[in-house]
Amino acid sequence: MKALLALESGRVFAGLSFGAEGETTGEVVFNTCMAGYQEILTDPSYEGQIITMTSPHIGNYGVNEEDAESRKPFGAGLVVREISGLYSNWRAKESLQAYMQRFGLVGLSDIDTRALTKHLREVGSLRGVVSTRDLDTKSLISKAKAAPSMAGQDLAKHVTADKAYQWAREGGRWIRRSFDKAPELLTGERFRVVVMDFGVKFNTLRNLSQHGCQLLVMPAQSTADQILALEPDGILISNGPGDPAAVPYGVESLQQLIRELERRTKDRQFAIMGICLGHQLLGLALGGKTFKLKFGHRGGNHPVKDVATGKIEITSQNHGFAVDAASLPQKDVEVSHLNLNDNTCEGLRHRRLPIFAVQYHPESAPGPHDAAYLFDRFLQQMTAKRAHA
Amino acid sequence: MPKRQDIHTILIIGSGPIVIGQACEFDYSGTQAVKALVKEGYRVVLVNSNPATIMTDPELAHATYIEPLTPEILEEVIAKERPEALLPTLGGQTALNLAVALSERGVLDKYKVELIGARLEAIKKAEDRRLFKKTMQEVGLKLPKSGYAKALAEGEEIARGIGYPLIIRPSFTLGGIGSGTVYAKDELLQALRRGLEASPVNEILIEESIIGWKEFELEVMRDSADNCVVVCSIENLDPMGVHTGDSITVAPIQTLTDREYQAMRDDAFTCIRAIGVDTGGSNIQFAVNPGTGERMVIEMNPRVSRSSALASKATGFPIAKIAALLAVGYHLDELKNDITKETPASFEPSIDYTVVKIPRFAFEKFTAADQTLNTAMKSVGEVMALGRTFKEALQKALRGLEIGSQGLGADGKSPGEGLQTLQDTAEVGRERLLNLLKDRIRIPNCERIFYLKAALIAGVPAREIVEWSKIDPWFINQIEEIVEFEKKLKGAPANPIERDLLLESKRFGFSDFQIGFLRGATERQVRDWRLTMNVIPTYKSVDTCAAEFQAYTPYYYSTYEDEDEIRPSSKKRVMILGGGPNRIGQGIEFDYCCVHAVMALKEEGYETIMVNCNPETVSTDYDTSDKLFFEPLTLEDVLNIVDKEKPEGLIVQFGGQTPLNLAIPLEKSNVKILGTSPDSIDLAEDRKRFGALLTKLGIPQAPNGTALSFEEAKATTERIGYPVMIRPSYVLGGRAMEVVYDEAMLADYIARATRVSPEHPILIDKFLDNAIELDVDVLSDGEDTYIGGIMEHIEEAGIHSGDSACVLPSRTLSPKDLATLRQYTEQLAKGLQVRGLMNIQFAIREGIIYILEANPRASRTVPFVSKATGVSLAKLAARVMVGRKLRDLIPAKLLTEGPQMSWVAVKEAVLPWSRFPGVDAILGPEMRSTGEVMGIDRDFSRAFAKSQAAAGTQLPKSGGVLFSLTDKDKPAGSQIARELVKLGFELYATGSTAIDFRNQGLEVRTVLKLTEGRPNVADVIKNRDVVLVINTPSGKRTRTEGFTIRQAALQHNVPIVTTLAAARAALTAIRGLKDGHWTVSSLQDYYADGKKNFKGSVGAASPIHG
């Protein structure tokens, strides 16, 4: 069946529909990962975005049970050059098309995705509509223009957990368990980590759990008091979608947490780690500013340099906003990581307090595992507190 | 870290002659490295025995040695040049092995040379299978189970522990001799015995076979700060069991999830770190169980490899250049990505297209060879194609392969075509069809891809094909989609088809020819449909980053999309067509010529546009030409580019036969061909027209005629007289040429020549026996003619010029002969109105000079002549083709007198016998060499000895020599034997040769033939009683005793000489070897001498190139 993608710029791409039929609007972005479409679709950070994969063959290995990054796909739509007619992989459970149909996700194939990517690179991310229903280009373009802009949108509230839960492994499976007060640490659990969920990915939770952390996931709107009441060793500020500036409540909680850290002696200090949106929120909470990148960083091949060690890591990235390095208060905060492609701020660190954050994804999924050491760093900070105690 | 300041001179070792498994990809990598290091200010010393390389151009390195790649020679170079560092990772296995040898002999310590790129321990850990296994196990990576056995019992014990199937590989054998897969216990003992027997050290490796698992390759780079990146991931369509070099491969990986890919990436880094490759590129191969995902490491190459060249071309990331810079201390983030200019080299390319590589084989030249693809590589070249989808890239690659196919079948020319209709005929039946298909799919072979398609067309279910082939269902499905579309296209109503369908065909990768074939139209008609309906290709850039950043390098491929990315330019443009995939007869020499044309035309102020599809070459390096189109060399693809680029003209005479075949069709399409006109090319190729020209010019030709039947052939032959040289007219490169000595052989030949027709008669020439063959490369601008070199062959006429050794300057020609040759050459250059290069082959017999053939194009010998004389013929030719005059380009004296050399250069061919056990190692009129080397020295004996050493034939200084000669060679042979005795050699001979020698008063030991008992010829060879074999074949195509002698010599790596002419040259060389040791000089030194000796002949460090 025919389908169209119309952009607010007036450009229209005609192709074929796959997945669910219907119409979807969102910010059109491109991702240069050559594999990992399942992880990308299910990453809550893509809430409200229509994703173009630059890699031409998508769907080759189907969809499986283990590689989902959240409970459902969050992307608003998927645009590809060619959708695979057959999937092949020993772990696959169903085709990408069937999966998308199950979740009502609209897909568009057989368009010049490279032309689309170049267009986005040149004019910046654009609002767009994919439709199988409305094939009138004029009407679609005006719908694209009418769609809400990413800037100023709080999307985290759509994707966050509706209530607190503990994320744990039981009988070989990951489960969510509700709790009233923080459970005791079990043997093998070394630290309690509270996750502020702005759209957290499963792989962040898997990584922390494998590092021996008890994980208590809290909704985005949770207050500092609610978090502190759980007596965390560490707090992870997760990734998530949308404009950080539109999440004042998150910034507010973080500011309170930072003030609490300032008050505490070293032996009582919890550690804070931020990822992606979490990084931006920390940047704002520490007094910095954020801005919207022209077309964002989305892919699995961005070189980032650890300023302290000089080491390069190839990172998994997915963000449309960034922290303005110059806006950070120099006396408290330093830039810890730099993007070697465009020199934007990829990480920050508090000079005195156990706070650090990165703009990219140490949990990868999809993408290289080079940055997984950051979880160790988080653990070290929590260990340091113990050492002071 | 910035570059190292403590090193000044760096030695780079090339990979030597082109052989199977080591081709021109190492010229590409070496050239990049030399350029990069020179640019960094280092003094670069280069050693390579292969003159047909760009890397050995004297302008590139500071000192260029075209010398044999042996430890002895390398030591001489090191002693002379005193490099502080040796970079061994760019010259393939050859350079690595030499580095190890030099290190173990203490040479590197003695001269304080540091190995950079990879240290000795790292090379050993990767190359020694035992150490590799141990190292991998220590870091927790899995490998197939294996063990070494030296005895049967030990072997059985190991096999018990491994289970079946298993692979047996004898240690230290070539070409997989004695190796094999054992599927069940009852085959074991025999296989063990065969393996132990084949190994010179009586040792075998027994390994768990994981045949049928998915096979992958990762190209990894590491810098001295331990930053690692994967440049490219490659999936083998042919699963484990088929060598990666013989597999159809695809980039990027298509059938792994990110999770699985990332785990493999982690393993790759673990591997490179454990092996300890300090800096540079490595290739790591993995196998994945398709049912469980279990992963094993197969091997790692701690160096730039064939796959690295592929990866570089596939992604735009210059692996070799970066590897060289990392070796001198740079870190990845300190180097820029040339293509984006702004982003650093420390990243992983993302590609938004699909790359398909298909190997090219030469089995038609080795009919006795086992054509089954297995763990030993057999292909001689490869083609790469880029398309947005796999289907498009696959079809482009297949038509770029030049095996007659215009894509995946649907052309009436491909293997397996029309098979499906067989089932309708009673005598074949479905069952037999299915059996045939199953056979061609189950047992890997070079035509399998076509049979996969044939099976789908015949209605075999995809899952059955997967079962037979173990190829991933995803790929089979892709082919199925092509098949489905083909049906749709075929079944569409009237011509011309609708635009949408036409466009869709192109998006499925169908060529105009295929569409025409399916629609009952001509290729030309389909092109017209496309042009009227505006279905024209768009060109996309290869930019390393999937369009995330702006690309500055104009490296393009065609596809059918919305948006075209070509940036128009206002400069005057010339397009150069390359040679396509390497094959026997058309290899690196032609790429060399194309690259030189590009360089010269750039200097002439032209924008150069290169078209080629061979990923191994320098011509397809993105910074060789101003614009690179990585496209098949077919009329359709070339015309499309011409339409887009509108060049002033095309150069088709440099890439070998491939572009030459396009000359007339291109001209008919109103494309301007530069240089010698297509009509002249045709004139030289058309026997009638050429014969008429020769008669007019009064140049003798061997008596000849044509025939359509045995009767005609017999009549012609009787007129001319036996022996005759006979060949079909539709093949090139000496294919199917034979010398026929009598009527019985003639009858036999005619019976085998299948495709005889009025358009394709059989060509018969008087065979000029005992004639000296000559090759002349000449340059003409229509007014002046410059004779680049007159090469005298070592082997007599009858041995293909490509397989014969030759020497410059000529050795035995009288001044009168030379004058006649000059005169004929000039007459022909005028007669054919040559503008550019021409190659002429002559034969001198009993004082008469005959012309064998003339080819008004660049020849295989152009690089050799250019290197030997210091005058770059290809560059001069390119300038002439755009209108420059020779007299403005070459000093007058050089132009009239030709190059004067105070040295001697010998070219020797390198043959792939060891790769094809069972193929008889005799030379003939059909070319079978894969590459060449050059020996250069002050006199012939040393130059020849060097050429032999470089070609891998270490001539002995003492020991036993085995003679087995045909009757006609016995008198002359005994002379050679006598001389060898004087030099202290002992004589061995087979029956009648021994009797003959004894009658001549020579002391000789008789050796039994294989059938006569033991010890026999094989035994004396195996025991090394004999260190040189001189065996002249009888000329009959029967499996004679000589065959077994030659096989034994090959298997045990004992030098073998099969013509008396070569034996005589060998004798001279042995004499030279015995009175002195090797000395080496750089090309730059020779040329400087030349300048002293003959003003204006050759320029000092900068040779003449206009």
Ligand SMILES: Nc1ncnc2c1ncn2[C@@H]1O[C@H](COP(=O)(O)OP(=O)(O)O)[C@@H](O)[C@H]1O
């Ligand atoms: N254990 C094995 N079982 C089945 N096939 C194998 C095995 N080991 C190697 N092969 C096949 O043989 C090919 C060549 O082996 P490899 O170790 O890579 O040698 P080379 O040095 O010639 O590249 C591989 O590409 C693979 O397809």
Ligand SMILES: Nc1ncnc2c1ncn2[C@@H]1O[C@H](COP(=O)(O)OP(=O)(O)O)[C@@H](O)[C@H]1O
């Ligand atoms: N009439 C002949 N007599 C003797 N040898 C010949 C004759 N014609 C060709 N040959 C031999 O066969 C070889 C190949 O023939 P040629 O015509 O050059 O074919 P190709 O086009 O393959 O180069 C020559 O190099 C030469 O050694």
Ligand SMILES: [Mg+2]
């Ligand atoms: Mg290999």
Ligand SMILES: [Mg+2]
């Ligand atoms: Mg010839």
